[in-house]
Amino acid sequence: MARKAATKPRKKASQERSRATVDALVEATARILVREGFEKTSTNRIAEVAGVSIGSLYQYFPGKEALVAAVIDRHNEEIMALVRAALVEVAEMPIEKAVRRLVTVAIEAHRIRPELHRVLAEQIPRAGKLDVEAYGREVHALVRAYLDSRRKEMRKLDLDVATFICVSATEAVAHNVVLNQAEILPEKVVRRLVDETTRMLVGYLRRSA
Amino acid sequence: MARKAATKPRKKASQERSRATVDALVEATARILVREGFEKTSTNRIAEVAGVSIGSLYQYFPGKEALVAAVIDRHNEEIMALVRAALVEVAEMPIEKAVRRLVTVAIEAHRIRPELHRVLAEQIPRAGKLDVEAYGREVHALVRAYLDSRRKEMRKLDLDVATFICVSATEAVAHNVVLNQAEILPEKVVRRLVDETTRMLVGYLRRSA
DNA sequence: AGAAAAAGCGAGCGATTGCTCGCATTATGG
DNA sequence: CCATAATGCGAGCAATCGCTCGCTTTTTCT
Numbered sequence: 001m002a003r004k005a006a007t008k009p010r011k012k013a014s015q016e017r018s019r020a021t022v023d024a025l026v027e028a029t030a031r032i033l034v035r036e037g038f039e040k041t042s043t044n045r046i047a048e049v050a051g052v053s054i055g056s057l058y059q060y061f062p063g064k065e066a067l068v069a070a071v072i073d074r075h076n077e078e079i080m081a082l083v084r085a086a087l088v089e090v091a092e093m094p095i096e097k098a099v100r101r102l103v104t105v106a107i108e109a110h111r112i113r114p115e116l117h118r119v120l121a122e123q124i125p126r127a128g129k130l131d132v133e134a135y136g137r138e139v140h141a142l143v144r145a146y147l148d149s150r151r152k153e154m155r156k157l158d159l160d161v162a163t164f165i166c167v168s169a170t171e172a173v174a175h176n177v178v179l180n181q182a183e184i185l186p187e188k189v190v191r192r193l194v195d196e197t198t199r200m201l202v203g204y205l206r207r208s209a
Numbered sequence: 210m211a212r213k214a215a216t217k218p219r220k221k222a223s224q225e226r227s228r229a230t231v232d233a234l235v236e237a238t239a240r241i242l243v244r245e246g247f248e249k250t251s252t253n254r255i256a257e258v259a260g261v262s263i264g265s266l267y268q269y270f271p272g273k274e275a276l277v278a279a280v281i282d283r284h285n286e287e288i289m290a291l292v293r294a295a296l297v298e299v300a301e302m303p304i305e306k307a308v309r310r311l312v313t314v315a316i317e318a319h320r321i322r323p324e325l326h327r328v329l330a331e332q333i334p335r336a337g338k339l340d341v342e343a344y345g346r347e348v349h350a351l352v353r354a355y356l357d358s359r360r361k362e363m364r365k366l367d368l369d370v371a372t373f374i375c376v377s378a379t380e381a382v383a384h385n386v387v388l389n390q391a392e393i394l395p396e397k398v399v400r401r402l403v404d405e406t407t408r409m410l411v412g413y414l415r416r417s418a
Numbered sequence: 419a420g421a422a423a424a425a426g427c428g429a430g431c432g433a434t435t436g437c438t439c440g441c442a443t444t445a446t447g448g
Numbered sequence: 449c450c451a452t453a454a455t456g457c458g459a460g461c462a463a464t465c466g467c468t469c470g471c472t473t474t475t476t477c478t
Contacts, residue, residue, distance in 0.1 A: 053457040124331050161405050172381030196370050204409035262427045
């Protein structure tokens with residue numbers, strides 16, 4: 001609180017070409033994470049790959065964690081863009097169609113950058129955890145709102161519990177589909193998994209036994 | 210292949226008190242992981258906390274990765290013991306009871322050492338990945354075998370796909386229950402989650418639409 | 419008892435890491 | 449056109465890391 005390093009604001013926004021520098025640094029971080037792993041991701045290496053000096057790096061980022069956090073945020077934002085769009089698109093659909101769409105999107109979202117996703121999932125640093133939780137809460141709220149709006153088509157259920165379970169299950173299937181089989185994913189199998197997951201969720205949400 | 214360091218077998222089994230040394234090292238690694246995080250987990254620190262010299266550490270473990278892998282293995286083995294026992298216990302039960310039991314055990318298993326589980330889940334090192342996959346395959350095989358034995362009570366389904374989805378969903382719920390809410394877990398809510406998850410899975414597996 | 423093997427020790431090496439600071443280069447605006 | 453700010457630079461320091469090696473202590477076996 002007291003000090004803020006007057007002469008060296010450490011982390012400053014950009015006005016001109018500095019934007020490019022920041023982008024290059026984040027992009028380099030992502031590439032190194034994917035191609036060399038988290039352990040090899042040092043600030044010196046990042047600067048080198050980005051074609052930027054370490055001095056410049058520290059003008060925009062307070063440390064390695066900040067770089068990695070930026071990569072994570074970028075990736076999460078891409079995913080969230082898909083998810084948000086899907087939830088809007090789905091707002092007026094009946095649950096069967098909606099669930100199918102959402103499950104499909106969940107898998108697509110996890111497939112945006114499989115290798116990066118894998119690294120981020122497997123070698124989590126430490127920071128950014130709060131942000132991830134924030135995204136989680138947002139998804140929960142959005143899905144909950146949809147389920148609430150379609151209450152009439154469903155059995156009596158505890159909205160929060162149902163949302164929690166549906167979101168967890170969907171994420172898990174998407175996550176495992178991308179992480180376990182990775183590259184070799186016959187489109188047929190994916191469709192099959194979407195069908196089955198949809199069946200499970202719809203069966204769980206609908207009225208009737 | 211060529212060299213094996215004859216005078217320094219590096220990683221040797223134990224005969225007497227050395228057992229205690231190895232245990233102390235693994236236990237110290239776990240404690241540091243939980244209390245100081247993965248970054249602070251250096252071989253020097255591990256030796257210090259274990260009350261053992263670095264020299265001794267390197268007599269039994271080829272490096273930091275091996276220590277962490279040992280902790281992971283230990284933890285996974287504890288979990289697998291519960292899971293294996295549950296699957297035996299459940300072998301003769303009808304699906305409703307069996308699923309309820311398995312979901313309960315999944316949550317219990319994730320609760321063995323919540324903080325350690327969290328660290329291992331959040332700050333994975335790199336090694337041991339193969340072992341984790343091996344456990345995953347074992348669970349898959351066991352569950353698949355159970356489902357196969359109860360085929361008559363269920364609708365026609367692709368065993369592998371159904372197993373994959375059920376295991377993924379159950380693990381995800383258990384995982385999130387432990388990681389998200391962590392300490393504050395009213396027993397009532399847990400029961401509720403078990404009930405709902407069971408309902409979803411049984412509804413998915415049973416015959417009838 | 420004594421010798422050999424097993425276990426334990428820790429100073430200290432070479433390498434790497436995160437990061438600073440003084441200076442050079444480029445843009446902006448009066 | 450030049451003063452001032454913004455941006456970029458990179459040698460190099462202090463700290464830390466993983467790890468070795470020569471040595472002492474303890475145990476085992478005869």
